[in-house]
Amino acid sequence: xxxxxxxxxxxxxxxxxxxxxxxxxxxxxxxxxxxxxxxxxxxxxxxxxxxxxxxxxxxxxxxxxxxxxxxxxxxxxxxxxxxxxxxxxxxxxxxxxxxxxxxxxxxxxxxxxxxxxxxxxxxxxxxxxxxxxxxxxxxxxxxxxxxxxxxxxxxxxxxxxxxxxxxxxx
Amino acid sequence: xxxxxxxxxxxxxxxxxxxxxxxxxxxxxxxxxxxxxxxxxxxxxxxxxxxxxxxxxxxxxxxxxxxxxxxxxxxxxxxxxxxxxxxxxxxxxxxxxxxxxxxxxxxxxxxxxxxxxxxxxxxxxxxxxxxxxxxxxxxxxxxxxxxxxxxxxxxxxxxxxxxxxxxxxxxxxxxxxxxxxxxxxxxxxxxxxxxxxxxxxxxxxxxxxxxxxxxxxxxxxxxxxxxxxxxxxxxxxxxxxxxxxxxxxxxxxxxxxxxxxxxxxxxxxxxxxxxxxxxxxxxxxxxxxxxxxxxxxxxxxxxxxxxxxxxxxxxxxxxxxxxxxxxxxxxxxxxxxxxxxxxxxxxxxxxxxxxxxxxxxxxxxxxxxxxxxxx
Numbered sequence: 001x002x003x004x005x006x007x008x009x010x011x012x013x014x015x016x017x018x019x020x021x022x023x024x025x026x027x028x029x030x031x032x033x034x035x036x037x038x039x040x041x042x043x044x045x046x047x048x049x050x051x052x053x054x055x056x057x058x059x060x061x062x063x064x065x066x067x068x069x070x071x072x073x074x075x076x077x078x079x080x081x082x083x084x085x086x087x088x089x090x091x092x093x094x095x096x097x098x099x100x101x102x103x104x105x106x107x108x109x110x111x112x113x114x115x116x117x118x119x120x121x122x123x124x125x126x127x128x129x130x131x132x133x134x135x136x137x138x139x140x141x142x143x144x145x146x147x148x149x150x151x152x153x154x155x156x157x158x159x160x161x162x163x164x165x166x167x168x169x170x
Numbered sequence: 171x172x173x174x175x176x177x178x179x180x181x182x183x184x185x186x187x188x189x190x191x192x193x194x195x196x197x198x199x200x201x202x203x204x205x206x207x208x209x210x211x212x213x214x215x216x217x218x219x220x221x222x223x224x225x226x227x228x229x230x231x232x233x234x235x236x237x238x239x240x241x242x243x244x245x246x247x248x249x250x251x252x253x254x255x256x257x258x259x260x261x262x263x264x265x266x267x268x269x270x271x272x273x274x275x276x277x278x279x280x281x282x283x284x285x286x287x288x289x290x291x292x293x294x295x296x297x298x299x300x301x302x303x304x305x306x307x308x309x310x311x312x313x314x315x316x317x318x319x320x321x322x323x324x325x326x327x328x329x330x331x332x333x334x335x336x337x338x339x340x341x342x343x344x345x346x347x348x349x350x351x352x353x354x355x356x357x358x359x360x361x362x363x364x365x366x367x368x369x370x371x372x373x374x375x376x377x378x379x380x381x382x383x384x385x386x387x388x389x390x391x392x393x394x395x396x397x398x399x400x401x402x403x404x405x406x407x408x409x410x411x412x413x414x415x416x417x418x419x420x421x422x423x424x425x426x427x428x429x430x431x432x433x434x435x436x437x438x439x440x441x442x443x444x445x446x447x448x449x450x451x452x453x454x455x456x457x458x459x460x461x462x463x464x465x466x467x468x469x470x471x472x473x474x475x476x477x478x479x480x481x482x483x484x485x486x487x488x489x490x491x492x493x494x495x496x497x498x499x500x501x502x503x504x505x506x507x508x509x510x511x512x513x514x515x516x517x518x519x520x521x522x523x524x525x526x527x528x529x530x531x532x533x534x535x536x537x538x539x540x541x542x543x544x545x
Contacts, residue, residue, distance in 0.1 A: 053287060058286050058287045110285075
């Protein structure tokens with residue numbers, strides 16, 4: 001009986017991968033990917049979204065949403081070896097993420113309490129760092145992307161990831 | 171003997187007491203109104219008795235005045251004088267029974283003070299704002315339509331960020347819409363006795379003058395839309411129905427009747443307006459009953475169908491049934507006032523209080539008819 005218990009415990013800890021850093025922050029499910037029919041619709045929605053998400057907190061929510069959306073998109077595309085599209089998604093995520101601090105500064109200047117939003121930003125940042133570290137461990141440092149009908153592009157994947165990490169750690 | 175001046179004085183004194191009593195329900199957490207410092211009564215039964223007294227007084231005066239209006243016994247201008255006396259209730263404490271007025275103010279504040287979209291940013295996100303310490307739906311985004319939010323800009327800016335002034339101005343705007351509705355009903359029906367069925371209904375008075383619910387605004391715009399349709403101004407009618415829908419959405423139920431009326435106008439055929447109002451009443455009554463599935467039947471939802479009452483020629487027993495049902499709705503507050511909880515026996519007690527009296531009355535009427543036929 002005791003041996004069985006030890007066996008099952010060993011089995012459990014072998015199967016379940018260890019988690020070294022974890023955040024309660026939950027990222028969204030992957031949305032439509034580049035090339036799919038719904039992607040263009042999403043792009044239009046993304047362009048219109050700032051009009052609906054006005055205000056400091058509204059912009060914060062919008063920028064955080066798209067920073068999350070694109071990091072998930074980048075992760076999926078890296079997993080499918082779609083490196084060129086993945087780097088584009090990563091750049092978009094970086095762009096949205098870098099606006100968050102500005103949103104919070106504006107909110108603070110306008111007399112709004114940003115304590116809770118700052119905590120959300122810290123959690124999001126930690127989650128993004130986890131994802132980026134994971135991506136870095138599963139991708140080549142550089143990659144020569146050779147399209148069928150265009151000139152090849154050299155992608156410095158790890159340099160880009162380093163830059164993304166730098167934005168999140170600021 | 172003309173009892174009219176005496177009854178009006180009695181009505182005024184009663185309303186004055188209602189205003190005083192309403193402050194017994196003041197939440198001590200509301201720092202803005204701490205200067206009033208009413209006695210903090212913990213005895214729930216005493217508070218319930220006060221509430222029942224207010225309701226019964228309202229029912230008594232409402233029936234008394236309606237009877238006088240019906241018999242045309244009174245001097246000219248009785249109706250206008252009664253309505254003017256109701257203005258005393260402007261100074262009543264609005265959150266005696268519901269905290270909706272604080273939601274209106276909070277949504278307005280999120281939009282016009284913090285310049286955020288109230289449909290994505292909740293009042294609770296402004297954690298340092300004193301309003302969230304006592305409002306009840308701080309963790310919800312805006313519940314009402316954009317037209318309502320735009321309308322609230324007027325009392326909000328005129329209040330100059332002073333809570334008491336803003337509160338009074340929010341109440342004022344609701345009361346103005348009540349008077350606008352009464353004027354419109356008088357214009358449409360040309361019968362003050364029938365309009366009194368709505369204007370002097372205790373539920374309408376309590377939920378509009380004390381509770382300050384925006385349902386009266388929604389229904390005013392819906393009525394105005396039908397008025398415009400009657401005047402064959404279709405575009406204006408569409409505009410006002412849309413505005414009404416964008417207050418609280420419930421008037422979407424009027425769209426089929428509205429489309430029917432527009433169609434008749436376009437094909438230049440006569441419209442049976444009696445039928446239009448009858449189906450308007452039925453549609454809004456149906457939506458009122460359906461609100462049970464969404465959350466619960468709130469008493470002020472009855473304003474949705476009561477506004478059509480002056481247009482209908484109902485049989486006495488149907489009118490009495492509607493009156494019993496709507497008065498029962500006012501007593502739905504009693505279980506909560508007694509127990510202090512929305513759970514346990516309260517939901518069952520609310521259901522019994524709402525439907526049993528009217529069912530009892532209908533069964534009684536039915537058995538009386540059978541008995542009369544047999545004898």
